[in-house]
Amino acid sequence: MRVNLLGPIELVSADGVPVPVGAAKRRTVLAALALDLNRVVSGDRLLSLVWDDAPPPQAKAALQGHVAQLRKVLGDGVDLVTRAPGYVLVGDRSAVDVFRFEDLVDAARDAPDEVAVGHLRAALALWRGPVLADVPGDRLREAVSARLDEARLVAVQEMGTRLHRLDRSAEAVSVLAEAVAEHPLREPLVAALVLALHGGGRQAEALDVVRRTRERLADELGVDPGPELRDAFERVLAGDRRPVESVPAQLPREHRGFVGRTDELSDLDAGHDSAIHLLVGPAGVGKTALALRWAHRVAADFPDGQLFADLRGFDETEPLDPGTALVGFLRAFGVTDAQVAADLEGRAAQFRSLLADRRVLVLLDNARSASQVRPLLPGSGRCLVLVTSRHRLDDLVATEGATALAVPTLPEDSAVDLLAALLGRQRVDDEPDAVAELTALCDRLPLALRIAGARLASRPRWTIRSLVDELRDEQHRLALLSLPEAGRGVHAALAVSYRELPEGAARLFRTLGLHPGADLDSYTAAALLDINVVTARTHLRTLAYTNLLHETTPDRYARHDLVRLFTRQLVSVESEVDTKVARLLDYYVFVGDSARTHLSDHVRPFPPPEHVPASHPALDSHAAALEWFTVEEPNLRSALDVALAGGGLRRTWQLALCLDAFHFRRGDRLDRVTLCRIGAQAARRLGDAHGEATFLLRLGSTLADLGRVEEAVDECTRAAELAGGDRDLELAASANLGYCLMADGRLDEAQRWMTTALELSREVGDERSRVGVLNNLANLSLRRHAPEEALRHATEALGLVSAVAPSKAHTATLHTVGTASQQLGRLQVALASYREGLALAERLGDRYQEALCHRGIGDVLERLDDLAGARPHWLAALIRYRDLGLADADDLAGKLDPNLTAPVRNR
Structure with missing residues (x-):
């Protein structure tokens, strides 16, 4: 069934029989829906179009009635469907004459003259009168008639020009004369008629048309003829009957609503001298829109023409063959089909020869590969080629000297x-x-x-x-x-890119739907697929080449959130999902446990996980471990969420403990509270008293640092009760309980627990714990205003640190020495100790100790009457205090001027 709108509205069955539509309003409803074929037209818009912006109260019911009647007469592949918030007419484009007309005109655009004439003749034959001739209102007709009438005139002019080039001037005159009679001041149309008359040997008539048009332009518009009509007149006078040599101007119109891209346009301008520009980026990022904007900006620099080809590298159909594209380019310069070479190499050579002395801009959109582009490259450096692709096309950069520009998402x-x-x-x-x-x-x-x-x-x-x-x-x-x-x-854009992936890369891409984070490295990818890291790295590079992932740093790849959602849909039909998730979690547990050995003062390694990764990064230093945690912390957080949701209690508390080690080193007290509660609950549900006590001790000391000392004492007391029989755990419980009691001001009780912890550290031979306990005893002495005794304990602790690796306890002890020395008036000793502690804290990434040492340095400098030197340290301390949520931030802020504290904000 067909709907005809180019004239009175008609509905015609598949066998050519007219089908009555009925009332005028019903014809308007049909026309409005047909003009938006396969697109939803809202009920409100239909009411406005059918009743010319003034629908009566009963219009909605009437509209529903017209829709119901139309459904009775529609069929044969054309359906009227209700779809919120209105209706949609569903059918093939060929079912509506407006779209058949547009498609025939489009087909003629790059066709040879003989074929183009056939397409244009068929297109113009569809017109039976004015557009929507029997639609009663004005609103709908006004919305489309100007555009379609213009398209018809352009088609008439094009047909006349093509006939003239085929030396069929008499036919050209008959086509053009009627249109000129209707539009006598349309100069391009008149110029085409003048040349057609001249080509048919009718010079006198041609000159008469020019004379009459010149007079009408002067009388009615007060202007002289434009360049096209003047050129046609001069050719008649000169007796030149040759068809006008065509200068192709094939650039599609720019995208409506183009915004931004100032930097990218500037980069293209800066590289204007380069012969090949390559715009690469993911699907939907706006590569074509950017290319068209810049191409139109510089089109005037290429007076010999602008060529365009959509290479369809990522369409549902097959990519455009470069040989076919070359035929279109050669035709655009007047090469007849008989002259076009038979093979690809021959056509490419013809193209290079044709452009050798020309300045032409060639825009190749949606290129799939370098091999698709190479035959379409001019040989002359005077021409410029602009290529867009989802693939990086590194071959063009390496072998053709192309300049590549990555197109990012919009700011x-x-x-x-x-x-x-x-x-x-x-x-x-x-x-x-x-x-x-x-x-x-x-x-x-x-x-x-x-x-x-x-x-x-x-x-x-x-x-x-x-x-x-x-x-x-x-x-x-x-x-x-x-x-x-x-x-x-x-979704469709991503699906095309996905379908073209090699199997290994496609498998990894699907499996990434199980990864909860925003980025990953090749080791993580290898663990997900249970493959070696070299193969995983190859697959990741393939995904980056196709712009489904982007490489943020060497061997680290990120994805956009919409890509993440797409992979989640793909992986939903995968097999062995639980096993793959378990491998991912075990990878993070295994490497996280390796990293925490360098960060924690007391480490009891986890037993091997169920799935030991075949490949993993070598974290052989404190710096490497800290860097790994810093990069992977968001992924570890996400992995912990996965474990909580069903990945197992054991993995939950192990991941929580790994994260806690990092946040302990960084001084993130608030994050530690959350992690310790998660870990303690998971261990408790497992019946693991040791694990629960471990988290409760960490929770207690963290709460004490935050000033929540009563809660801290309660948690550490519970941990001490769970620690019975485990001497190492009893040592940690005694030390932490003493620390929390000291924070609560219960100094005598604190000293008893600390003394017990000191004895246990000697008993089990734990020198690192002994350093920490001695430092706590030193701070207890400071609380009792006994700096000499404090300095004795702290000095003893420093004598032990050379036997163990640099640790948080070492940094804390240097701070304690500084505090005791400061109270004793030994300011230079205090300053040196604080600075040594700050350097070690920065090396270890311990922001809490950084804050304390900055504060100490500032206070000593104040006493030395160096306020200018003190303020930067106080400000650095305040930033960390507030960032970590520490209780003394307001006190410290009082030392600074308001204008210095203004930029400091809570995280």
Whole structure:
């Protein structure tokens, strides 16, 4: 069944029989839906179009009646479907004459003259009169008639030009004369008629047309003829009957609402002298839009033409063969089909020869590979080639000297501007928070933002927040960022790239759906797939080459959130999911345990996990361990969430203990409280008293540092009760309980527990624990205003640190020596000790001790009347105090001027 709109509205069955549509309003409903074929037209828009912006009260019911009647007569592949918030007419483009007309005109554009004439003749034959001739209202007709009438005139002019080039001037005159009679002041059309008359030997008539047109332009518009008509006149006078040599101008129009890309455009401008520019980036990032914007900007620099080819490297269909693209390019310069070489090499040579003395811009969009591009490269350095691709096409850089430019997602301000271009600035400015969240949910990807904007633009009564609420649902986000037409949207774009992957890379890409973090390295990928790290690295590089992942640092790869959601959909049908998740968690446990041996003062290694990774990073130093934890901390957090959700209690408390070791070293007290509670609960549910006590002790000392001393004493007391029989654990419990009691001001009780801990450290031969206990005794002496005694304990502790690796206890003891020396008036000794402690704390990444030492240095410098030197240290201390949530931050802030403390904020 076909719907005809180029004239009176007609509905024609598949066998060519007219089908009555009925009432005028019903014809308008059919026309409105057909013009938006396969796109939802809202009920409100239909009411506005059918009743010319003034629907009566009963219009909604009437509209429903017209829809019901249309459904009775539609069929043969054309269906009218209800789809919120309105209706959609579903069918093939060929079912509507408007789209058949447009497709025939498009097909003619790059076709040889003879074929093009056939397409254009068929397109123009579809017109039976004015567009929507029998639609009663003006609103719908005004919305489309100007555009379609213009397209018809362009087609008439093109057909006349093609006939003239085929030396069929009489036919050209008959086609053009009627159009010129209707539009006598349309100069390009008149110029085409003049040349056709001249080509047919009718020079007198041609000159008469020029004379009449010149007079009308002067009388009605007060202007002289433009360059096209003047050129046609001069050719008649000169007796030149040759067809005008075509200068191709094939660039598609620029994308509406193009925003930002200032840096990228500047980079392209700066490399203007380069012969080949390569724009690479993930699907939907806006490579084509950027290429078109820049190409139009510099088109004037290429007076011999601009060529364009969509190489369809990532379409559902096969990529465009370069030989076929070359035929189109050669035709654009007037080469006939008979002259085109038969093979690819011959056509490429013809193309290079043709462009040898020309300045031409060649835009190759959506290239799949370097081999697809190479035959389309001009041989002359005067030409410029602009290539876009999802693949990096490193071969073009290495062998052809191409300049590659990575196209990133939009910055936040440009993403907002893009939405404003689609929705209007006021609508965007009314909901800034919702807009910020929407851009984040769309990964600031132009394709996703345009689809989201289109959804909102067609629903003017929706708030931006309402769409954001829908997009928060990760299960449906990709579906919401797709267009009704098949093959359009983020999911479809990613699916094409995924389907082209080699099997190994595709398997890894699917399995990444099980990884909860935003990035990973090759060791993690190897653990997920249970393969060697070299193979994993190869697969990751393939995914980066196709821009499904991006390499953030050497051997580390990240993905956009929409890619993460896509992989989650892919992995949902995978087998052995639980085993793969277990391998991932065991990898993090295994490497995390290795790293914590360098960070913790007391380490009891975990037993080997169920899945020991075949490959893992070699963490053979404190610095390497700290760097690994710093990079992997977000992934370890996510892995802990996975373990909590079903990865096993043992893995839960082990991951929590690894993370706690890192946060202990970094001084993150608030994070430690959460981790210790998670670990203690998991150990308790496992019935692991040792594990529970370990976490309770860490929790107690952390709470004491935060000033929550009563809670701290309770947790450490419980840990001491669980520690019975384990001398190492009893030692830790005694030391921690003494520390917490000291923080609570219960100094006598604290000293008893510390003394017990000191005896146990000698008994079990734990020198590192002994250092810590002696330092605690020194601080206890300071609490009792006995700095000499404190210095004695601290000095004894320092005498032991040479026997153990650098530790937090060493740093803390240097701070204690500084404090005792300061109280004794030995300011230079105190300053030196604080500075040594600060250097060690910075080496260990211990921000808590960094804060204490900065504070100590500042206080000593104050006593030495060096306030200018003291303030930077106080400020550095204050930043860390507030960042760590420590109780003394307000006291320290009082030492600083308000203008110095203003930039310091809580995290």
